[in-house]
Amino acid sequence: xxxxxxxxxxAHLVSRRSMLSNMLxxxxxxxxxxxLIHPSVAKEIEAKKKQxxxxxxxxxxxxxxxxxxxxxxxxGGPFRSIPTSVSxxxxxxxxxxxxxxxxxxxxxRSMFAEKVPGSHGGARxxxxxxRPPQLGPYPLLGPVxxxxxDEAGELPGNIHVAPSRWGPRQDAAFLGPKHAxxxxxxxxxxxxxxxxxxxxxxxxxxxxxxxxxxxxxxxxRRRTAHTEAYNSxxxxxxxxxxxxxxxxxxxxxxxxxxxxxxxxxxxxxxxxRRMLEAGVTCVKVTHNxxxxxxxNFNFHLEQLGEFDKPFATLFEDLDERGMLDNTLVVLITEFxxxxxxxxxxxxxxxxxxxxxxxxxxxxxxxxxxxxxxANGTEIADRPVHVAEMFHTYMQAVGLDxxxxxxxxxxxxxxxxxxxxxxxxxxx
Amino acid sequence: MSQPTPxxxxxxxxxxxxxxxxxxxxxxxxxxxxxxxxxRGILACRYEPSSRFVFAGALDNFVHRWDLSDESETGKREPxxxxxxxxxxxxxxxxxxQLATGDYVGRLIAWSDIGGKPSANFSIAAHEGSIRAVSxxxxxxxxxxxxxxxxxxxxxxxxxxxxxxxxxxECHVYNIxxxxxxxxxxxxxxxxxxKHWEIPTGKHVRDLNASLLYTYSVKYTVDVxxxxxxxxxxxxxxxxxxxxxxxxxIAHSGSxxxxxxxxxxxxxxxxxxxxxxxxxxxxxxxxxPDGFIVxxxxxxxGGFLWFWVPEDPDAFHMVxxxxxxxxxxxxxxxxxxxxxxxxxxxxxxxxxxxAAPEEPAAKKK
Numbered sequence: 001x002x003x004x005x006x007x008x009x010x011a012h013l014v015s016r017r018s019m020l021s022n023m024l025x026x027x028x029x030x031x032x033x034x035x036l037i038h039p040s041v042a043k044e045i046e047a048k049k050k051q052x053x054x055x056x057x058x059x060x061x062x063x064x065x066x067x068x069x070x071x072x073x074x075x076g077g078p079f080r081s082i083p084t085s086v087s088x089x090x091x092x093x094x095x096x097x098x099x100x101x102x103x104x105x106x107x108x109r110s111m112f113a114e115k116v117p118g119s120h121g122g123a124r125x126x127x128x129x130x131r132p133p134q135l136g137p138y139p140l141l142g143p144v145x146x147x148x149x150d151e152a153g154e155l156p157g158n159i160h161v162a163p164s165r166w167g168p169r170q171d172a173a174f175l176g177p178k179h180a181x182x183x184x185x186x187x188x189x190x191x192x193x194x195x196x197x198x199x200x201x202x203x204x205x206x207x208x209x210x211x212x213x214x215x216x217x218x219x220x221r222r223r224t225a226h227t228e229a230y231n232s233x234x235x236x237x238x239x240x241x242x243x244x245x246x247x248x249x250x251x252x253x254x255x256x257x258x259x260x261x262x263x264x265x266x267x268x269x270x271x272x273r274r275m276l277e278a279g280v281t282c283v284k285v286t287h288n289x290x291x292x293x294x295x296n297f298n299f300h301l302e303q304l305g306e307f308d309k310p311f312a313t314l315f316e317d318l319d320e321r322g323m324l325d326n327t328l329v330v331l332i333t334e335f336x337x338x339x340x341x342x343x344x345x346x347x348x349x350x351x352x353x354x355x356x357x358x359x360x361x362x363x364x365x366x367x368x369x370x371x372x373x374a375n376g377t378e379i380a381d382r383p384v385h386v387a388e389m390f391h392t393y394m395q396a397v398g399l400d401x402x403x404x405x406x407x408x409x410x411x412x413x414x415x416x417x418x419x420x421x422x423x424x425x426x427x
Numbered sequence: 428m429s430q431p432t433p434x435x436x437x438x439x440x441x442x443x444x445x446x447x448x449x450x451x452x453x454x455x456x457x458x459x460x461x462x463x464x465x466x467r468g469i470l471a472c473r474y475e476p477s478s479r480f481v482f483a484g485a486l487d488n489f490v491h492r493w494d495l496s497d498e499s500e501t502g503k504r505e506p507x508x509x510x511x512x513x514x515x516x517x518x519x520x521x522x523x524x525q526l527a528t529g530d531y532v533g534r535l536i537a538w539s540d541i542g543g544k545p546s547a548n549f550s551i552a553a554h555e556g557s558i559r560a561v562s563x564x565x566x567x568x569x570x571x572x573x574x575x576x577x578x579x580x581x582x583x584x585x586x587x588x589x590x591x592x593x594x595x596x597e598c599h600v601y602n603i604x605x606x607x608x609x610x611x612x613x614x615x616x617x618x619x620x621x622k623h624w625e626i627p628t629g630k631h632v633r634d635l636n637a638s639l640l641y642t643y644s645v646k647y648t649v650d651v652x653x654x655x656x657x658x659x660x661x662x663x664x665x666x667x668x669x670x671x672x673x674x675x676x677i678a679h680s681g682s683x684x685x686x687x688x689x690x691x692x693x694x695x696x697x698x699x700x701x702x703x704x705x706x707x708x709x710x711x712x713x714x715x716p717d718g719f720i721v722x723x724x725x726x727x728x729g730g731f732l733w734f735w736v737p738e739d740p741d742a743f744h745m746v747x748x749x750x751x752x753x754x755x756x757x758x759x760x761x762x763x764x765x766x767x768x769x770x771x772x773x774x775x776x777x778x779x780x781x782a783a784p785e786e787p788a789a790k791k792k
Binding site: 059072074078079080091161164165229264289291292293294295297299301302303341342343344345346 | 465466468486487488511512520530531532556557575645646647648649650677678679680708725726727730750751753771772
């Protein structure tokens with residue numbers, strides 16, 4: 001009998017997926033009226049703990065068409081660079097709104113990793129764990145923050161606002177399913193958050209209490225990862241039901257929704273703001289898709305045209321609410337794109353160098369770290385490894401990346417032990 | 428009738444075969460005759476009426492003029508300065524002495540004396556974002572531009588003053604063409620919507636539907652496709668639009684297509700397909716005076732010329748380029764037998780649709 005609560009079995013994943021993403025109606029029954037979110041309430045929450053907002057630009061954002069433009073070179077593409085709010089720093093013209101908040105950001109133009117997997121999934125894992133996926137699995141950022149920062153409040157510690165067709169996955173590795181991302185596919189709330197009309201509230205409450213008693217008796221004799229996963233999933237499901245209004249962006253004013261844009265990504269950013277205001281520890285928003293093997297310029301024009309404004313708007317909103325003091329903002333992508341422009345005007349995968357952006361809590365902002373050469377084919381100054389960035393993401397929110405996870409008596413380093421944080425990025 | 432002398436590979440399909448006219452162009456005999464080399468990919472090309480010069484736009488910020496009278500292997504190339512980004516939009520004036528060009532950041536330049544010492548007659552910021560296409564009216568008095576700001580604009584050709592501002596497209600406008608009668612302007616967008624505008628009033632007349640060339644990729648959450656090439660036949664009774672169908676996302680192209688429309692009814696009359704439904708995009712198209720249609724295109728797997736007769740959806744001939752480079756644009760020389768093709772690998776290639784002269788027979792001893 002497996003008594004290791006963190007055995008890494010896929011069964012944990014399945015149980016959690018089925019309960020948190022579909023919100024088993026049997027778990028329903030506690031008060032369904034939630035609080036409306038108000039910034040003043042959020043401030044109280046934020047004053048107590050650190051939060052993290054991660055933007056994943058899925059597919060591989062082109063550094064040329066974003067934060068490391070090389071106009072008028074053989075690799076630079078057709079777009080111009082524009083000045084930013086930081087004197088001497090230029091972004092690609094596809095990011096005019098982000099350029100205006102550059103003084104609140106730190107840009108790293110010299111990200112790299114060795115032996116990056118060709119697959120997007122593997123490369124994403126590398127970026128979010130700081131370890132080559134072939135050595136893993138290791139938990140992604142969200143689960144790590146959930147484990148180390150979350151105070152087991154009313155909401156899950158780790159929510160991923162994902163594009164449609166993205167489902168849950170076991171991204172918590174040895175941390176266990178309790179910390180795996182709650183994936184809101186297409187920004188939609190978990191299914192079945194309403195108690196079926198056929199079940200009265202009192203009887204549902206009674207069912208829940210009965211289940212708790214049974215669980216308690218069972219777990220006193222046979223505590224396993226399975227029972228823990230079931231219990232935490234039921235409990236979290238109940239918490240979500242209490243706060244189901246959190247997922248309803250329509251509760252925001254028309255003006256607010258217009259500020260973020262009428263497209264999915266704008267809606268997802270507004271949803272992320274609501275979650276951070278409500279106290280969720282780590283929110284990840286994924287924007288799809290930058291894997292522009294053909295017509296890179298058309299697609300970056302389209303995608304960054306969608307990304308730029310909501311990103312800058314959300315960042316500014318967090319700043320106005322005073323939340324950046326306690327919220328780390330990270331913009332990541334799995335690799336860069338080739339300097340060479342391919343025959344169908346695409347750019348392929350390029351792990352030798354790319355850009356990431358940070359802001360908010362614990363970050364020294366208003367500058368650029370690292371540089372690439374004139375046409376972006378190689379790093380010219382201060383290479384920054386993805387493992388160093390993982391350490392930095394931890395240290396920025398006051399966590400010790402050199403500490404260890406204690407997993408069933410095994411001590412596993414939080415960050416890759418051979419690397420350390422990037423001091424220049426930390427305030 | 429000459430024998431096929433393909434560059435690399437010739438494939439014929441069943442159905443009506445095209446028969447070249449006496450002294451006409453012979454697609455089956457298409458052969459590469461000259462490469463005009465550059466160190467950047469070429470996006471657009473146009474013959475100057477005397478055929479002495481070929482103009483091109485490339486992955487740099489210049490309009491390039493090749494002097495074909497120069498007999499050096501690569502041709503004599505002269506870059507014309509003035510643009511701020513890549514030049515893809517290019518159209519000759521009917522007088523053959525002027526050229527209108529547009530770049531990726533919205534600048535429109537009208538060049539004069541293009542057969543002598545070219546200079547910018549005017550240079551204006553015409554669009555926010557790329558100018559995707561430019562067209563000059565048959566009387567040479569108007570220049571129409573289409574851009575990424577979803578707008579169509581019409582300018583006076585002599586001074587660059589805005590004459591019409593045509594709003595209505597709901598996405599990037601990819602192409603534009605004046606009808607040969609000069610009384611209509613047609614604009615085409617990413618989602619395959621064609622808008623017919625009355626000239627000179629600018630009144631919107633009707634929409635034509637080329638949405639076969641558009642896909643929304645759920646997986647990649649992007650709009651994919653668009654009308655890449657557009658051309659009327661000489662009397663304006665037919666319109667050809669090019670692009671690709673079935674594009675799955677942003678990583679791989681779909682299947683090249685040329686759609687034919689009957690101008691009067693606005694109805695789609697033919698969906699022209701390549702020989703083997705190659706994974707490719709059809710980028711450019713021309714109606715040949717001899718009655719066939721030729722399009723260029725390709726993807727990273729290769730570049731092609733395809734030939735059709737309007738009555739048959741299946742191509743009667745294909746030329747696959749030796750180089751793995753799509754043909755982003757093509758133009759027909761005034762002789763009707765030579766095609767200039769803009770290739771991504773940094774060359775304008777000239778193909779002659781005529782059999783090579785026979786080598787003199789070796790004298791017998």
